[in-house]
Amino acid sequence: MxxxxxxxxxxxxxxxxxxxxxxxxxxxxxxxxxxxxNPREGRLSKENLPEILKETEHKTLAFEGQQFHSYTWKGNDHIILLIHGWESNASRWEKMLPYLQKSGSTIVAIDGPAHGLSSGLEFNVPTYAAFIDVAAKKFQPHTIIGHSIGGAASVYYQYKYQNIKLQKMVLLGTPSDxxxxxxxxxxxxxxxxxxxxxxxxxxxxxxxxxLDAFSGKIFGEKLNLKGIIAHDLDDTIVAFGESQKIASGWKNATFIETKGLGHSMHDDVLYNQVIKFLFED
Known part of the structure; x- marks a missing residue:
């Protein structure tokens, strides 16, 4: 019904x-x-903030009159920036966070436009990429990890802003076109x-x-940093072939195929692969 x-x-x-x-x-x-x-889910309130975000150092950043929220789990000088997807927020990283923290890294997550505690009603990738640029200048990350449309915004960010200090990028269940x-x-x-x-x-x-020019495959052709692109065969939100398009353009990225994880991509084996890529290569 x-x-x-x-x-x-x-x-x-x-x-x-x-x-x-x-x-x-x-x-x-x-x-x-x-x-x-306009997203219909993914908002947060300061009064009912998820426990995982209460443990963090909060900052409010700005871009062209819009405000967006960042959350930092303090660690060493190695910085990882986390970029969530559509109708989500920074708390979606709760299951991955323990794996990243084992490395001792400082972890920073942001709320995208019109998500979490960030302002606005409208979400679009160019604005999200601009938010990423402001956050990257503030926190100087060595790695960006993006999920879903957050991965698409990350690819577009690096394509447009060409952050030479960024060393690696991880995309999870990311659309291309x-x-x-x-x-x-x-x-x-x-x-x-x-x-x-x-x-x-x-x-x-x-x-x-x-529209045809806004493609992760096209953007990926301009990326020189190392990357992982992971996508699940059982993803019912973003087609598996979308990440394959990005991988066909981004020659310095490794493609990982998973099964049974769905769109969320929460998995111990995958997270360990990501950690190995980030810290053992």
Whole structure:
């Protein structure tokens, strides 16, 4: 019954947007983009902060009038920066954190735009990458680990900002192509071809790039640092082939295929592989 209600809701919303695309195309475009970019989960409150984040040193950083939150588990001079995914927050690293802390490293996690304790209503990868850049300048990480769309933001960050101090990067269950994300969204709502064109034009106007150009494969071709790209065959959120696209462009990265982990990628064996890559290579 819940699935049926969700199906009817998404199709009803899509039908309304399709109607607007002919009568009020600008309104239709703004509504479609809002539904695509506004997370509905992942917020935190200071009053009910997860226990894992209460142990940290908190800082509020800023980018162009937006504020975002960072959490630091103090260690030695080796810094690891953690970048969460869609409708999540810094607490998603709780299961991986003990493995990273065994190395003695200082661990820093941030809340993305419109997630956790960070400000805003809209999430997009360019803004997330800008948040990463502010955090990287503040904390000087040697390694970035990103999950899901946080991995995509990490790849785009390194492509755009070219942090020469960054030594390694780890991507977990990461999508490659914005075109694929938009296509999945269009299919979910059954949007018409006119709306597809309107969204294409809107992204070009807002971010100054074509959808097909926003690709982890393309960005990966410009990455010189070492990396791990891990993806699970049973991931039902991000297609397995998306990470393979990134790996085909990023020649200095090792691809790890897992099974049975789903999108979360929580696994002792995988975490030990990551630790070995970070500290024994």
């Amino acid at each position: 819940r699935k049926l209600k969700y199906f009817l809701l998404t199709k009803s919303i899509g039908l309304y947007i399709n109607f607007l695309s002919y009568t009020h195309p600008k309104k239709a475009t703004l509504l479609a983009y809002k539904l695509f970019s 914005l075109r694929t994300l938009i296509a999945n969204y269009v299919a979910l709502l059954s949007l018409n071809s006119k709306m597809e064109t309107l969204l294409d034009d809107y992204f070009l106007q807002k971010f100054q790039f074509q």
